[in-house]
Amino acid sequence: MEISKENIINNVNFLKKKYKKSILPVVKANAYGHGIKIVAETLYENGYKDFCVARLSEARKILENEKLSFCKILVFESIDQSHFSYIKSCDSLVVTANSFQELLTLINSGISSEKIQLKIDFGFGRNGIEPWEISKLNSYIVENNLIFNGIYSHLYATDFDEGKELIDRFNEIVSSLGRDxxxxxxxxxxxxxxxxxxxxxxxxxxxxxxxxxxxxxGFFHEGLKQAFSLKGRVAGVRNIEDSKYLAYTLKSDLGNEDYKNIAKIKIGYGDGFLKFNESSYCTINKKLYKILAVTMDNTFIAADDSISDGDEVILYPDIDLIRKSTGMHICEVLPLINDRVERVLK
Structure with a gap:
């Protein structure tokens, strides 16, 4: 998987310039499958030193790189108390209080409020301090003179008016607690x-x-450039006109398309390229070809006489087609690709 350094930096710089706000990049789920270490280091070297992850294990993976020792990493999910000593000792970590009780536990365990962000929940069904707890929260903040690393919530609505209402409610809560x-x-x-x-x-x-x-x-933003390209090479072409099977599957079960050759590439569900990719498409020599079968280590493509060993194969050439051909969103697909597939910064 090639990751374009230029396009990642283009994207964050474009957003920062267009909206005149600092960007807080989310690098959870292995940076949405792009490679958390590559992406975090790329962003850090270009001046972006705050990150978000879902889990503590993801933050630790970033911090394995000593170059990133001065970054700040917000962990969204609640953290077990067995890790609190590590949290206190690591200047880079910022934790989330996902309930009022959790905030009390963090503070009473000696974790500074300046290492805590408050999550407010507006009915998203995940986690966060609920609106009815805000009065109690306000009193606690005032009594203990607390200053926090941050406060946030999440927009779950795609309806414009509903989303605007949530932003207004969040602004009211922040103002009531004290912007400062x-x-x-x-x-x-x-x-x-x-x-x-x-x-x-x-x-x-x-x-x-x-x-x-x-x-x-349905939500297109101009100015953004796709950062990944999943590539390989044809590792064999065979004529299967007289074959009954293709790998473990009866050839007759693969449909009646007019093909006599198959091309093999070295990726399969052992790499996280799952069988739902069967009947999707790849490109070889700028032409679309159908994926017929996926095994643990290999994928087989309906080929023609123009394909040769060593030809470049591009998987997921058009992300707009992924949902149609696989039933999955690109954000579901890419994090499945595991470390058997090397990420290379281009």
Missing amino acids: KFQMIHMQNSVGILFYGTQDLMTHMRSGIFVYGLQEE
């Missing part, structure tokens, strides 16, 4: 950035898929 209590304030995810642009109260825009130039179906 928080170093960082953020709510818009990538689609939220597209819908609502800059908001005066927000200090950052939290972007996931836009960092990688990926687009939600």
Whole structure:
């Protein structure tokens, strides 16, 4: 998988310039499959030193790189108390209080409020401090004179008016708690950035898929460039006119398309390229070819006489076709590709 350094930096710089806000890149799920170490180092070297991840294990993977020792990493999910000593000792880590009780546990365990961000939940069904707890939270903050690393919420609505209402409610909560209590304030995810642009109260825009130039179906943003390209080479072409099987599958079960040759490439479900990719397409020599079968280590493609050993193969050449051919979103597909497939910074 080739990762374009130029396109990643283009994307974050484009968003920062267009909306005049700091960008908070989300690099969870192995940077949406692009390679968390490659992406984090690329961003860090270009001045982006704040990241978001879902889990502590992802933050630790970033911190294996000593070059990134001065970054700050916000962990979205709740962290077990067995890791609290590590949290306290690591200056780079910022944790989330996903409930009022969790905030109490963190503070009472000796974790500074300046290493904590508050998550507010508006009914997304995941986690966060609920609106009815805000009065109690306010009293606790005032009584203990707390200053936090940040406060955030999540936009789950795609309806414009509903999303705007959530932003207004979030702004009211932040104002009631005290804007000066928080170093960082953020709510818009990538689609939220597209819908609502800059908001005066927000200090950052939290972007996931836009960092990688990926687009939600129906929500296109000009100026973003796709960062990944999944490539390989043809590792054999065979005539199977007289064959009954293709790998483990009866040839008759693969459809009645008019093909006599198959091309093999060295990727399979052991690499995270799953069998749902059967009946999707790849490109060879700038022409679309159908994927017939996926085994653990190999994938077989309906070929013609123009294909030769060593020809370049591009998988997922058009991300707009992925949902149609596989039933999955690109954000579901890419994180499945595991470390047997090397990520290379281009």
